[in-house]
Amino acid sequence: MPLSLIPAEFNVQRDADLCIECGVCTRQCAHGCQNIDPEDGSVSSDEKLCVGCQRCVTLCPTGALQVVQRAEQGRYHAVWNTGARRAIARQAESGGMLLTGMGADKPFPLYWDRLFLNASQVTNPSIDPLREPMELRTFLGAKPDKIEFDQQGKPLTKLSPQLELEIPVIFSAMSYGSISLSAAMSLARAAAESGTYFNTGEGGLHRSLAQYGSNAIVQVASGRFGVTPAYLENSAAVEIKIGQGAKPGIGGHLPGEKVSADVSATRMIPQGADAISPAPHHDIYSIEDLKQLIYALKEATGYSKPISVKIAAVHNVVPIASGAVRAGADIVAMDGVRGGSGATPTMIRDNVGIPIELALGAVDAQLRKDGIRHRASLVVAGGFRNSADVMKAIALGADAVYIGTAALIGLGCHMCQKCYTGKCTWGIATQDPYLTKRLNPEIGVRRLKNLLRAWGLEMKEMLGGMGMNSIDSLRGNREMLRGIDMTEQELEILGVLPAGR
Amino acid sequence: MHRLPDFKIPAACGTAGILDRTGRRFNSEDVVRAMSVMRERGNGLGAGFVVYGIYPEHAEEYALHIMAMDQAGLDRLREYLPTALEVVHDEEIPTRPTPTIHDEPVLWRFFVRVPEKRLVGVEPRDERDYLVSTIMFINQEVEGAYVASSGKNMGVFKGVGYPEPIAEFYRLEEYLGHLWVSHTRFPTNTGGWWGGAHPFDVLEWSIVHNGELSSYGVNKRYVESNGYPCTLFTDSEVISYMFDLLCRRHKLSIEMACLAMACPEWEDIDREPDLTRKHLLTLMRQTYAGALLNGPFAVIAGYDGGMVGFCDRLKLRPLAAAIKGDRSYLASEEAAIWAVDGEPEESWPIDAGKPVVFTLEEEKVASLAHSC
Numbered sequence: 001m002p003l004s005l006i007p008a009e010f011n012v013q014r015d016a017d018l019c020i021e022c023g024v025c026t027r028q029c030a031h032g033c034q035n036i037d038p039e040d041g042s043v044s045s046d047e048k049l050c051v052g053c054q055r056c057v058t059l060c061p062t063g064a065l066q067v068v069q070r071a072e073q074g075r076y077h078a079v080w081n082t083g084a085r086r087a088i089a090r091q092a093e094s095g096g097m098l099l100t101g102m103g104a105d106k107p108f109p110l111y112w113d114r115l116f117l118n119a120s121q122v123t124n125p126s127i128d129p130l131r132e133p134m135e136l137r138t139f140l141g142a143k144p145d146k147i148e149f150d151q152q153g154k155p156l157t158k159l160s161p162q163l164e165l166e167i168p169v170i171f172s173a174m175s176y177g178s179i180s181l182s183a184a185m186s187l188a189r190a191a192a193e194s195g196t197y198f199n200t201g202e203g204g205l206h207r208s209l210a211q212y213g214s215n216a217i218v219q220v221a222s223g224r225f226g227v228t229p230a231y232l233e234n235s236a237a238v239e240i241k242i243g244q245g246a247k248p249g250i251g252g253h254l255p256g257e258k259v260s261a262d263v264s265a266t267r268m269i270p271q272g273a274d275a276i277s278p279a280p281h282h283d284i285y286s287i288e289d290l291k292q293l294i295y296a297l298k299e300a301t302g303y304s305k306p307i308s309v310k311i312a313a314v315h316n317v318v319p320i321a322s323g324a325v326r327a328g329a330d331i332v333a334m335d336g337v338r339g340g341s342g343a344t345p346t347m348i349r350d351n352v353g354i355p356i357e358l359a360l361g362a363v364d365a366q367l368r369k370d371g372i373r374h375r376a377s378l379v380v381a382g383g384f385r386n387s388a389d390v391m392k393a394i395a396l397g398a399d400a401v402y403i404g405t406a407a408l409i410g411l412g413c414h415m416c417q418k419c420y421t422g423k424c425t426w427g428i429a430t431q432d433p434y435l436t437k438r439l440n441p442e443i444g445v446r447r448l449k450n451l452l453r454a455w456g457l458e459m460k461e462m463l464g465g466m467g468m469n470s471i472d473s474l475r476g477n478r479e480m481l482r483g484i485d486m487t488e489q490e491l492e493i494l495g496v497l498p499a500g501r
Numbered sequence: 502m503h504r505l506p507d508f509k510i511p512a513a514c515g516t517a518g519i520l521d522r523t524g525r526r527f528n529s530e531d532v533v534r535a536m537s538v539m540r541e542r543g544n545g546l547g548a549g550f551v552v553y554g555i556y557p558e559h560a561e562e563y564a565l566h567i568m569a570m571d572q573a574g575l576d577r578l579r580e581y582l583p584t585a586l587e588v589v590h591d592e593e594i595p596t597r598p599t600p601t602i603h604d605e606p607v608l609w610r611f612f613v614r615v616p617e618k619r620l621v622g623v624e625p626r627d628e629r630d631y632l633v634s635t636i637m638f639i640n641q642e643v644e645g646a647y648v649a650s651s652g653k654n655m656g657v658f659k660g661v662g663y664p665e666p667i668a669e670f671y672r673l674e675e676y677l678g679h680l681w682v683s684h685t686r687f688p689t690n691t692g693g694w695w696g697g698a699h700p701f702d703v704l705e706w707s708i709v710h711n712g713e714l715s716s717y718g719v720n721k722r723y724v725e726s727n728g729y730p731c732t733l734f735t736d737s738e739v740i741s742y743m744f745d746l747l748c749r750r751h752k753l754s755i756e757m758a759c760l761a762m763a764c765p766e767w768e769d770i771d772r773e774p775d776l777t778r779k780h781l782l783t784l785m786r787q788t789y790a791g792a793l794l795n796g797p798f799a800v801i802a803g804y805d806g807g808m809v810g811f812c813d814r815l816k817l818r819p820l821a822a823a824i825k826g827d828r829s830y831l832a833s834e835e836a837a838i839w840a841v842d843g844e845p846e847e848s849w850p851i852d853a854g855k856p857v858v859f860t861l862e863e864e865k866v867a868s869l870a871h872s873c
Contacts (some may be wrong), residue, residue: 123712124796126816132815139787144749147788153754154777154785160785368726392783395718429578466715469766469815472786473716473795480718 006089007073007082010052011046019043025065027057030423030435044073053416055425075274087346099430100344101372101419102247103338103405106350111490112389113355116499120467127464134460135470138168139324140237140377140398141306141330159329161306163217163237165400166195167456169390170449171403172381173310175203175217175242177254177263177275178342179408179420180436183428186411186444188212192381193435193445194452197236199402202252202277204266217308220297222251224266224279237305237331238297240290242281245339245382248353252277253343258422261429291327299327306330306377313337313359313382314352321363325376333402334359336382340404342429343420356382357396361494364397364412364476373397373476387458397476410451411444416449513709514699515542516820518682518801518808518833519841520859525827528556529673532681535830535837542711542833543685544603547698551707551803552678555704555778556654562589562612563704564630566649566656568696569607573643581643585635586613598671602662606695606728611654629704629749634704635728638733647733650702652805657707659684659698660671667698679861682803684709701737703729705805706744711796711833712818722784723791736798743792744802755804760813760858761789766814799851801831807860823848829859835854 080174204226213234332338344491381402419429427439650657797817823845
């Protein structure tokens with residue numbers, strides 16, 4: 001095999017004074033970078049194999065290791081930088097598409113960081129969340145435009161099925177297969193115990209997660225993996241996955257190596273076979289086909305569950321979202337260009353789609369203008385990092401937010417972006433039993449519940465600061481936002497005034 | 502008259518309402534006396550009155566009270582109005598020169614009917630929908646003219662000043678009505694403008710309001726997506742449209758409309774032992790999340806059948822209610838009620854989020870309608 005020309009990405013620094021050659025790093029590394037010499041017990045690193053997952057650094061008992069990204073290698077070139085050259089070297093050697101994991105890592109404009117929230121001063125008092133109840137409770141699903149009463153004052157209007165959330169944050173679609181059962185279990189239990197929901201992705205619902213069905217949003221994607229009457233029945237809501245922010249317009253691919261006996265049983269495919277999700281649903285070639293699938297699922301579930309349609313935020317997201325609402329979707333989920341994935345072609349991830357902020361601003365405004373905003377809830381996804389991002393999204397008009405990456409980081413992910421290799425050293429994006437047992441679901445549940453609790457506390461504090469005691473009063477309240485560093489057109493799309501006005 | 506601002510101005514306020522439940526009519530003296538003890542609550546940059554029952558001779562026509570920036574604004578309206586409505590009668594609103602009152606707009610009132618032909622093919626056939634859209638059109642498109650009120654047998658009189666000189670300016674002692682509601686204002690900007698004073702009115706619904714809605718953005722978008730563009734940038738405007746939407750178009754009772762706007766907290770709903778009521782409250786909150794008013798407010802809403810007072814869910818602004826004889830009172834301060842007629846027979850502070858509705862006695866309303 002010829003010498004690889006792919007430059008190493010990381011520099012593994014081992015402090016010889018601190019290293020006791022215990023070999024922890026060599027056992028923790030799943031990528032073959034850290035090695036122990038069987039003869040003399042000395043440890044060494046093959047830097048070219050390092051993915052920067054920080055597992056060895058974190059677990060080294062003496063703190064002897066440091067893994068840092070290498071600076072630009074060779075002569076500086078602003079265009080042909082190391083990343084660009086590395087990509088070409090990889091492709092010249094493999095002949096394949098560049099693959100990656102997690103959301104886009106390019107420095108796209110982060111509109112959340114260009115938006116400021118409001119607070120009360122003098123003319124209306126802020127409300128102290130320690131003294132007054134602060135309501136984050138949110139309902140997702142179609143709402144009637146009014147309530148009608150009979151002569152006796154009894155309401156005649158029946159509400160369509162709703163999801164009830166104690167915090168408007170949902171764990172985003174991550175399939176069992178792309179993530180480990182321990183990770184899926186952590187998400188499911190934390191959602192159930194925190195009064196929110198998790199999304200199965202297109203991997204089906206593993207039998208051990210069946211008990212959390214009432215907190216599960218089950219996906220029906222183009223591969224239809226794991227979709228059975230029982231799967232639809234044992235759920236809180238059904239989501240038709242049309243697109244994903246990390247890979248709009250293309251399908252999915254779970255490599256056969258990840259299709260273990262358990263994954264095979266859950267997805268209902270042969271063990272070791274690749275699980276291919278086609279790019280489109282082969283029964284949806286137009287909006288009226290989507291309507292048929294929405295109503296087929298409503299029929300199949302006896303109109304007892306909200307039906308969600310998840311789309312990637314692309315250029316014409318406004319008519320697509322509007323069409324989905326008119327086709328009968330109770331929830332429209334939109335995933336922006338920064339949305340995550342367990343495996344996606346790098347070029348697609350980093351170049352297709354638009355930021356979720358702009359999509360949300362445009363879609364919410366148009367649905368209101370059309371007078372159909374109440375007919376569906378809007379859930380947004382794609383790079384939500386903290387409670388302030390969530391608050392800003394709600395002020396722009398979202399009903400709730402999907403978090404994927406933030407939840408995984410909560411479980412220990414260090415964002416090496418190698419989920420697609422199946423060698424996740426944190427036991428999250430892997431099916432290797434040696435690796436998955438590193439994630440203890442008991443601890444995972446606790447960490448995710450903590451994360452939601454912490455965000456909830458911050459959201460209540462911000463809400464009270466704005467003089468509100470209900471999240472209802474923030475939803476679509478763009479008066480609570482001001483923008484900075486934006487063009488007039490960006491401000492107009494977001495429907496916010498510049499700071500100072 | 503100052504121009505319409507294009508942003509929202511916070512204001513604090515004092516409010517009072519007096520209703521004679523038997524429908525007996527009285528002049529402005531009592532309500533002015535009530536307002537005069539709440540001088541601290543205003544700063545002379547806005548005050549106003551609404552009175553119901555003042556135009557018995559035109560009881561079947563909608564009374565449009567107009568504020569025009571100048572004669573040209575009124576002329577533009579005069580040109581437009583006959584194309585949309587049948588004008589039965591119109592006249593200048595009488596005023597008298599009053600110290601401290603200046604920069605007044607051109608004030609005119611038109612008594613109008615909705616021509617039959619305008620409703621052809623309109624479903625549901627409600628002339629009030631047509632009137633609302635006509636008013637919205639005037640406020641947005643007829644430059645320099647604003648509709649201050651548009652109900653039947655009622656009118657809004659407001660401007661920049663303290664309540665007493667505003668009453669004097671409009672010669673309100675010459676009017677007789679069965680319900681008077683007044684407002685004094687403490688806006689935080691410097692130049693008050695006439696149209697920004699309260700009450701705000703759409704059709705029969707007139708609103709005075711003390712507070713600032715933190716939820717303004719949500720409520721504005723809610724009424725706007727139901728066909729009420731907000732042109733005046735005030736909370737009271739939004740609340741008046743909300744009453745029209747909820748009570749007239751959605752046919753909710755006044756209590757239900759107030760419930761939509763100030764629904765109990767989830768904590769209380771979760772504890773509600775009556776399952777029917779629990780179901781109702783849950784349904785209301787789910788459906789009317791956009792109508793929920795948040796932040797401090799105390800509102801008095803006048804309508805053809807009486808008046809209602811209600812406060813925010815935390816009771817961040819004061820509102821007292823009282824009854825004496827045939828009269829019912831609502832005011833920011835109980836002292837204002839005492840100032841009118843001494844100690845009331847019954848008086849109580851309004852509970853957080855619980856509306857108090859005072860209605861005309863029904864047979865009286867019927868006989869009033871008959872006499873018109």
